[in-house]
Amino acid sequence: MSEAVGRRFGGLRLMPSRLGSYAAPAWARVQPIAASIRSGVRSVVERSAPVRAILRSKLAIVSLAGWVCLGALAGSLGLSLLLGWRELWAAALVILALFFVAIVFVLGKDRHQVTIDLASTRVVVGERAVGRLRVSGDGREARATNIELPVGRALATFAVPHLKADEELEELFTIPTQRRGVLQLGPARSVKSDPLGLLRRERSLTEPEQLYIHPRTVALTGTSTGLLRDLDGVARQRLSNDDISFHALREYAPGDDRRHIHWKSSARSQRLMVRQFEETRRSQVAILLSSHPTEYSDPEEFELAVSVAGSIGLNALADSKTLTLMGPHRALVRHTRNQLLDGLAGVELDGRSQRFDEQAGTVAAQSPGTSLVVLVAGTGIETQHFRRAAARLPFTASCVGVRVDPKGDLGRRTAGELTVVTVPRLEDLAVALRKGVG
Known part of the structure; x- marks a missing residue:
């Protein structure tokens, strides 16, 4: 069918268009020109970068008031030429004189x-x-x-x-x-x-x-941290052939290290006896500090929570434990007193931070070997929230919750295996962590 003849579809006549046949060759001719123009503009911009940097540094000395005066100078000159008013010429000369005086004040090399x-x-x-x-x-x-x-x-x-x-x-x-x-x-x-x-x-x-x-902190002596020591001080029942905690003697078996043979017992029993040890491990403590604004009634309550977390962390470091502090967005391992307190100095309430139970999940993922987790939160966290967070922790980890409430009373509540203590003041933290609270 000829191109001049239309097609009929449902009573409509569709005429073929020649736009595509003409547009393609036209764009093919224009495209190299457009590419060369873009390349030229890009080259000019790149070559002018040093010049623009110099101009930016030189013009940085002009203050906002200076730019306003320069604008007034340009306006006065333009209007004076347009209207022929001598008063505007005088105003422009005064502004120009002020700039010359200002240049005199800022000239000279600074030798201080x-x-x-x-x-x-x-x-x-x-x-x-x-x-x-x-x-x-x-x-x-x-x-x-x-x-x-x-x-x-x-x-x-x-x-x-x-x-x-x-x-x-x-x-x-x-x-x-x-x-x-x-x-x-x-x-x-x-x-x-x-x-x-x-x-x-x-x-x-x-x-x-x-x-x-x-933040302010208080010292937690050995007698004031009974709750933490009970939770973290559970002895492991696994026995080892090589450790530091002696457990018992047993008969020698092929493959045992001869350095662990107990010769006096072997002489008495007429059999080779070797030492058996109880496997030990270094305690790992994690402190989860909630930092979402909805979990506190006011900023002062959050400051108390930060001080509580710092006090417990310093006690863990004093006991030579590996400490992990869960901040607003990630878990950080703290090895020294200054590292812990420096990290807490920069902690702020953040609406983008993880929720309490989400932070617990992060602790479980990043520190699976943690033996004790201390959950610190404000009045926006109830006991059921502590329980949900504890459920997401490693099953081998013991857990204790600390709820700061400046308007509440000192107390302790037990929900299953989870213990939650309420601390109204920083000075009450040591009492709250004793066994006798409740």
Whole structure:
């Protein structure tokens, strides 16, 4: 059938189109041109990257007020040319003069050397964190300037006068530590600016440091951790031919290590007797700290939970146990006191963190050899929630729940093999973990 003749389908006449036959050759001719244009634009952008970086660094000295003034300068010049108003010419000249004056204030090389010394990079909530700022002129005279020191979200400013070649300025400062956290200190930077704040020139002088504000903890003596020791102190019944805990003597069998032959008993019984040992293992403790906002009534309750977790963790480390702390998103093995407290210093309530029972499942997956798990949560977690979380733990692990409730009473509740203690204050933790609570 000829292309000029249409087809009939259901009473409709469909005419063939020649668009496809013409579009394909046209696009084939345009495509190489478009590809070359894209390649050229990409090449120009890549080659201009160093230039753009230099311009960005140079223009960074212009403050927000400076950009506003530049916009006013451009507007005044444009309107003066358009309307011919001399007043706008005068305004443009004044703005231009202000910029020339501002440039004079920020010119010159900064010769300051700054040193930040902290008395300690780790403090407990409420303790004084004291630091010292020392500024010198690097063996030459240094002009007056301002030194800014970021401390977390706050900013401390020190006015440094003109320093002679051998002169040094020393300033003491105190950092508030009313709240647990990790603060970044620095980098300290020198700031040159004009009186109107049109230009601002900064130069970093130090490397940033971190200040850890640890949670409050209490010491748990051997007599105050009876519950934890009962749960974790169950002796294993497996016997071994080579360990450190002596169990009994038995008759020698081929293949036994001759170093374990007990010669005195062998001489008395006229048979070779070897030592048999009770298999031991190093205790592994996991602390699961809930961190979802719905599991606490207020932030102060969460702070109490963090302090409880830190106190129990320090007790485990003092007993030479392997400790795993379950944070908001993952389990972290802590080997030292500072590692534990540094990790707890940065823990925050997070709505994206796992729920209580999900965290228990993570502990079971990442630490299957755990022998004791301590579940720490707030008033948003009831006893049934503790039981559901304990059901997801390794079956070989003992479990104890700690529920912090600043408005509640000290107590202890047992649900099957799970024991849940209620702690209203940090000072009550030692009492709550004794056997006599309940």
